[in-house]
Amino acid sequence: MMPETHKKRQLLQGNEAIAHGALAAGCRFFAGYPITPATEISEHLATLLPRVGGTFIQMEDEIASMGAIIGASLAGVKSMTATSGPGFSLMQENLGYACAAEVPCVVVDVMRGGPSTGLATSPAQGDVQMARWGTHGDHPIIVLAVSSVSDSFTLTVKAFNLSEQFRVPVIILSDEIVAHTRECVQLPDPEELHIINRLRPSVPPDWYKPYEGGSSGVPAMAAFGDGYRHHVTGLVHDLLGFPTELPGEILQFQNRLIHKITRGFPDIMLTKGFYLEDAEVCIIAYGSVSRSAMSAVEEARQQGIQAGLLQLVTLFPFPRSMVTPVLKQCRAVLVPEMNTGQISREVQRINQDYCAVVKHNRIDGQFITPDELFAKLVKL
Amino acid sequence: MPVSAQAIRHEYLRHNKKFPHVWCPGCGNGVVMAALLRAIYRMELNKDEVVLASGIGCSGRMPTYLDFNTLHTTHGRALTFATGVKLANPALKVVAIMGDGDATAIGGNHFIHAARRNLNLTAIIINNSIYGMTGGQYSPTTPFGSKSTTSVYGHIEQAFSIAELAVTAGASFVARSTVYHAELLDSLIEQAMGKRGFAVVEVVSNCHVQYGRRNQLGDAVAMLKGFKENAVTVTRAAKLTPEELEGKTTIGVLADRKLPISTEEYEKVRQRAVEGRE
Numbered sequence: 143m144m145p146e147t148h149k150k151r152q153l154l155q156g157n158e159a160i161a162h163g164a165l166a167a168g169c170r171f172f173a174g175y176p177i178t179p180a181t182e183i184s185e186h187l188a189t190l191l192p193r194v195g196g197t198f199i200q201m202e203d204e205i206a207s208m209g210a211i212i213g214a215s216l217a218g219v220k221s222m223t224a225t226s227g228p229g230f231s232l233m234q235e236n237l238g239y240a241c242a243a244e245v246p247c248v249v250v251d252v253m254r255g256g257p258s259t260g261l262a263t264s265p266a267q268g269d270v271q272m273a274r275w276g277t278h279g280d281h282p283i284i285v286l287a288v289s290s291v292s293d294s295f296t297l298t299v300k301a302f303n304l305s306e307q308f309r310v311p312v313i314i315l316s317d318e319i320v321a322h323t324r325e326c327v328q329l330p331d332p333e334e335l336h337i338i339n340r341l342r343p344s345v346p347p348d349w350y351k352p353y354e355g356g357s358s359g360v361p362a363m364a365a366f367g368d369g370y371r372h373h374v375t376g377l378v379h380d381l382l383g384f385p386t387e388l389p390g391e392i393l394q395f396q397n398r399l400i401h402k403i404t405r406g407f408p409d410i411m412l413t414k415g416f417y418l419e420d421a422e423v424c425i426i427a428y429g430s431v432s433r434s435a436m437s438a439v440e441e442a443r444q445q446g447i448q449a450g451l452l453q454l455v456t457l458f459p460f461p462r463s464m465v466t467p468v469l470k471q472c473r474a475v476l477v478p479e480m481n482t483g484q485i486s487r488e489v490q491r492i493n494q495d496y497c498a499v500v501k502h503n504r505i506d507g508q509f510i511t512p513d514e515l516f517a518k519l520v521k522l
Numbered sequence: 523m524p525v526s527a528q529a530i531r532h533e534y535l536r537h538n539k540k541f542p543h544v545w546c547p548g549c550g551n552g553v554v555m556a557a558l559l560r561a562i563y564r565m566e567l568n569k570d571e572v573v574l575a576s577g578i579g580c581s582g583r584m585p586t587y588l589d590f591n592t593l594h595t596t597h598g599r600a601l602t603f604a605t606g607v608k609l610a611n612p613a614l615k616v617v618a619i620m621g622d623g624d625a626t627a628i629g630g631n632h633f634i635h636a637a638r639r640n641l642n643l644t645a646i647i648i649n650n651s652i653y654g655m656t657g658g659q660y661s662p663t664t665p666f667g668s669k670s671t672t673s674v675y676g677h678i679e680q681a682f683s684i685a686e687l688a689v690t691a692g693a694s695f696v697a698r699s700t701v702y703h704a705e706l707l708d709s710l711i712e713q714a715m716g717k718r719g720f721a722v723v724e725v726v727s728n729c730h731v732q733y734g735r736r737n738q739l740g741d742a743v744a745m746l747k748g749f750k751e752n753a754v755t756v757t758r759a760a761k762l763t764p765e766e767l768e769g770k771t772t773i774g775v776l777a778d779r780k781l782p783i784s785t786e787e788y789e790k791v792r793q794r795a796v797e798g799r800e
Contacts (some may be wrong), residue, residue: 171610192795197788198607206602209595209632212576213606216593217614221606240598366591367614368606369570373536373586375594384539384586459594 149328156294156320157224160250161186163298164222166335169248170196171221173210175203175229178262179318180252185387204229208236211247214238216374218365220302223249226495227260227269230276237311238277239376241399244309244353244361248301251430253480255318255507264507265318267429270484273313274458280396282403284312284410285458286429291325299457300412308406311361315457317432317480319509322376335505343370351381352394359402362376372481381481403459412455413464421450423522425471425515426465426489428454431478437512442519460488469496474522478502498522534559534569536589544583546620548742550701550727555584555646557704561712573616577602577624578656580729581648586621598629601636601645607643612785616642617715621648621763623661626682631661638692638718642785646711647684647722650729660730669736685724689777694719696777699741700726700749713775719783726771 155161161183164172174184188198197214201207204225211221225233230251240247256268269276273285284304288294294316301312343350345363350370350502364370373383378395380386386395416518417439418424427435432453442449444448452468452475454461464466468487469475474497477486486501493499502518506508562572574585576769585592591614596605600618602657604711608616625633634646636643648744654661660670662682667674695717699707707725714721728734728745739745749771756774759767794800 171606173606189795192788192792195792199609201602201605205599206605206632206635209602210606210609212595212606212791213593213603214610215606216603217607217610219610221610235596236599236602304637361608366573367571367611371569371589371591372590373539373594375586376596377594382538401561487533 148348149331149333151326151328153209153324153326154291155322155324156288156291157182157184157252157322158186159291159294160224160298160314160316161190161297162290164294164302165194166332167192167299167302168218168337168339169302170194171198171214171219172223173199173201173207173214173221174225175201176221177226177290179231179254179321180224180229180250181464183319185252186324195487203269204232204234208249208340212240213250214246215245215247215311216366218368220246220306222248222250224252226254227256228258230269230272234276238279239329240311241277241281241283242376242378243309246305246400247311248298248305248314249311250314250316252321253315254287261507263318265430265480265509266505266507267315267431267484269315269316270481273315274441279453280400281309282399283458284308284310284403285315286312286412286455287315287446287457287520288320288428289302289429289432289453290320293325294320294326295327295329299335299337303336306338306340307409308402309340309363310403314322315429317429344393350373352383353379354381355402359398359405383444398433407463407465410456411461411464413461414453414455416451416453418450418452418468420448421472422448423474423476424450424452424468425469425476425478425517425519426485427478428457428485431480431510434510434512434515435478436456438515438519440511441516445520447520457485460492460507462492465489466492469493474498475502476500476502476515476518476522478515479506530559530563532555533563534589535668536587539587541587543587545580546731547556548730549727550650550725551578551580551584551648552645552702553704554707554725554727555588557711558646558708559588559716560708562655564712565715567615571613573604573606573607573614574619575600575616577621578757579621579624579653581621581624591619595745598624598627600624600641601629602645605639605641608643608785609788612642614653615715617644617646620645620647622647622651622663622684626662626684626687634687634691637693637720637722638645640692640694641660642718642783643720645720646724647724648727649684649724650727650733652729652733653727654732658736669735685722685776688722688724692781693722693777693783694774694779695721697722698724698726698771699773700753700771701728702749703753704747706773710775715751717778719781738762753778766777
């Protein structure tokens with residue numbers, strides 16, 4: 143007989159679960175600036191990190207927070223920051239630095255209504271395209287969306303793993319509803335978790351080329367202080383990290399950044415399917431909206447409608463290989479979002495006349511309810 | 523003990539970096555770089571334990587040439603990256619190299635908060651009164667009335683005094699030199715790097731190409747002579763009236779005080795957290 147599990151059930155908020163997930167993933171540095179509705183992540187980590195030898199710091203703004211987590215990661219410590227829309231806007235400059243210099247780090251954006259100061263305490267999903275394209279220039283990035291307290295924990299662990307594996311910033315998009323909803327969860331034990339740590343160089347320091355990618359395209363990463371003295375810059379650089387303006391070296395740099403993510407698609411692209419086997423109509427949703435979508439689909443099934451749900455966990459790189467089969471199979475898909483259609487345009491982009499793509503959008507600061515989705519489903 | 527320039531070059535310049543550097547002939551940045559290297563040499567620091575962080579601009583290129591852990595960050599943000607590095611590994615000796623626009627315009631908020639926060643960091647600010655790399659626009663230290671490409675009719679704003687700003691913001695150690703006073707600069711950088719707490723060295727430097735040329739200050743040598751003539755030591759300045767100090771540059775140590783250092787205070791926070799004391 144299996145021993146009685148010692149795991150305890152806990153009543154946690156989404157924001158708290160993200161803090162616990164970060165610790166479980168090995169995060170030992172957090173820098174942030176207070177902002178609603180993300181502040182609880184800072185508060186919890188300010189309490190928890192020093193207990194495990196980690197470091198919390200409240201910086202003077204979000205620009206500084208992003209800079210500090212990059213610095214800490216370069217010194218070899220897994221790092222995170224958390225914010226909401228206005229703060230996420232401020233982070234974009236240094237976020238691009240982390241993309242260019244390939245510094246692993248995790249950025250949580252708890253979405254609230256926008257634009258500008260917007261609706262500080264209302265839910266929204268208006269930052270989806272900013273998460274993908276907010277920093278200037280072509281760049282690789284990974285964006286995950288959490289939908290519950292439970293996956294706020296597991297996807298935070300996943301975000302750190304992907305960030306370490308691919309040396310790329312990973313954005314976790316939460317929203318005001320997931321962040322502040324309390325749910326009863328049973329968090330996994332540390333030994334149940336698969337934790338990935340960045341590859342460290344195994345060659346002698348003289349041989350180390352900090353930006354030589356190898357077959358995966360992901361270079362081994364030395365920490366400052368490890369004896370592998372090297373140069374890190376946001377300028378386009380050669381294999382040694384020094385600035386270059388040679389077209390051949392520029393192209394090599396750009397292509398490797400993009401291809402290391404392309405090669406990783408199977409590890410990166412995550413979705414969850416429900417009732418898809420025989421679905422004729424389907425909802426494609428993410429974040430808290432996928433919870434309403436699930437209720438609507440179950441209601442439709444009870445009414446004899448062959449409805450399904452494809453929940454997008456990875457938003458970018460857009461999980462085309464999981465979405466396309468659904469588009470081919472169904473006569474119509476419904477894409478509900480708390481924005482004007484930031485993911486439905488991605489769905490439309492890959493829908494080569496396979497089926498009808500119907501948008502359902504709310505931008506009035508209100509949650510999308512199961513009833514309104516059910517009403518839409520029956521008309522598809 | 524005098525240190526041979528050749529020994530310094532061999533020890534600290536990167537052999538695998540594709541020189542030449544980006545600085546104009548006669549630029550004060552080279553003087554500051556050499557002073558920094560001599561200080562590091564005299565302090566016998568292990569190169570693996572030194573981190574040089576910089577921002578954007580002419581000064582921002584300095585770490586590229588030097589054989590340490592080097593970090594060329596975004597404009598104005600060197601101190602934020604340096605803060606993360608230092609907190610993640612307090613054993614590292616972290617020095618931020620910045621320019622006047624870098625540290626006190628776009629990075630002004632980070633600068634005053636770094637001073638207030640008082641981590642064990644060294645900040646060297648090369649103040650040449652202009653944005654040099656972008657072609658000579660006015661900066662927060664461009665004097666009233668001066669010409670720049672964005673103040674062709676004369677500058678109408680007052681300039682920051684960087685060292686005084688650092689004193690007011692709470693830095694543990696603040697000093698100023700010019701690139702003419704090279705021996706003083708060596709000593710001040712060494713004192714700053716040896717100081718426990720946030721230490722600032724402002725170095726008044728020449729950009730004869732962008733600033734000097736537009737303000738009839740002559741070439742590099744003429745500008746250095748100007749620095750020599752205008753400099754007043756802290757001791758002498760104390761005896762002068764504000765009128766007599768007008769247009770002068772005070773050099774030497776402006777502040778040296780013992781304050782709680784947040785890197786060390788955080789160790790106490792960890793202790794309290796482990797023991798469950800709030």
